[in-house]
Amino acid sequence: MSKIILVASGKGGAGKSTVSALLAEAFASKKHPTLVIELDSGLWSLDVAFGAAENIVFDLGDIIRGSCNIEDAVVPCPFCEGLSLIAAAAKPAAVKTETIEKISSALSEKFEYIILDCPAGIGETLENAAKCAELGLIVATPDPSSIRGAGRAGDLLSSAGVPERRLVIERCPRKAKELSPIKNLDEIIDGAGLQLIGVIWEDPKTRSAMDSGEMLSFESPNYQTFRDLSERIRGRYIPLGFK
Ligand SMILES: Nc1ncnc2c1ncn2[C@@H]1O[C@H](COP(=O)(O)OP(=O)(O)OP(=O)(O)O)[C@@H](O)[C@H]1O
Ligand SMILES: [Mg+2]
Secondary structure (H helix, E strand, O other): OOEEEEEEOOOOOOOHHHHHHHHHHHHHHOOOOEEEEEOOOOOOOHHHHOOOOOOOOOOHHHHHHOOOOHHHHOEEOOOOOOEEEEOOOOOOOOOOHHHHHHHHHHHOOOOOEEEEEOOOOOOHHHHHHHOOOOEEEEEEOOOHHHHHHHHHHHHHHHHOOOOEEEEEEEEEOOOHHHHOOOOOHHHHHHHHOOEEEEEEEOOHHHHHHHHHOOOOOOOOHHHHHHHHHHHHHOOOOOOOOOO
C-alpha cells in the first residue's frame, strides 16, 4: 500500500503546492516512487512545476467521469525518475474520498507515496481527503492569519481522524528579525497547536524551480531542507537544528 500524505493550509498561497512538489521530488530522488494528485479542482498548477505542461491529456476530472483509465492520467515528470502527477480536474467540484481510494488502490504497487495537494481552507475536499490520509502536513507562513488558519486545518484533520498531523513553516526568512510581528518560531508552533516537522526558507531558487519546471537547484538552501523533511517522514531523527 502507498502511504497517503495530504498537504493542507488554512490560508491560500501558503506554499502547499510547493511543499507537495518538492517533497515528492525528494522522495523520488531517493528511489521512493511518488505520485502527486492535485485536488485543487478548477486550476492546474503543478503541470508547469513538473515540466509536464505539454504532456497532460487526461486529468482527475477524466478519472472521475470514467473517460480514461486511471493509469492514462498519470503523467511522469521528465526530469525526475519515479515522480508522477495526476493534474487537477478542470471543473471546480469537491473530490470524493472514494475517488482517492480508487486511485490509491489501483496504483498501490507503483507508488510508495501518494501526496494530495489540497485546496486552501477547510472545505469538503479536505474533509474527504482526510478520511484516507495517514499523515497531514499543514503549511503556514509566518503571518498571524496563516498561523490561525493552520490551527483550524489541524483541528479538522484531528476530528477527521488523520493519525499524524505536523506543521511545515513555509517562506521562513533567514533572519529572525524579519519574522516580525511574529517573535520566533515557537510562537508559530504554539499558535498552530501542531508539532513542527520542517522549516522551508524563503528562497528565489525554490520559486523559480516551481515556475520553470526544473529540478530544485543543489544551490538552494531548500534542497537539503526537503530531503531532511522526507527523511523525517520516513521516521529518521534529523534535528530541526535552528531552535
Ligand atoms: N520557499 C519559498 N520561497 C519563495 N517563494 C515561495 C516559496 N514557497 C512558495 N513560494 C511561492 O509562493 C507562491 C505560492 O506558493 P504555492 O502555489 O505553493 O502555494 P499554495 O498554498 O499551493 O497556493 P494555493 O492556495 O493558491 O493553492 C508561489 O508563487 C510560490 O512560487
Ligand atoms: Mg496550490
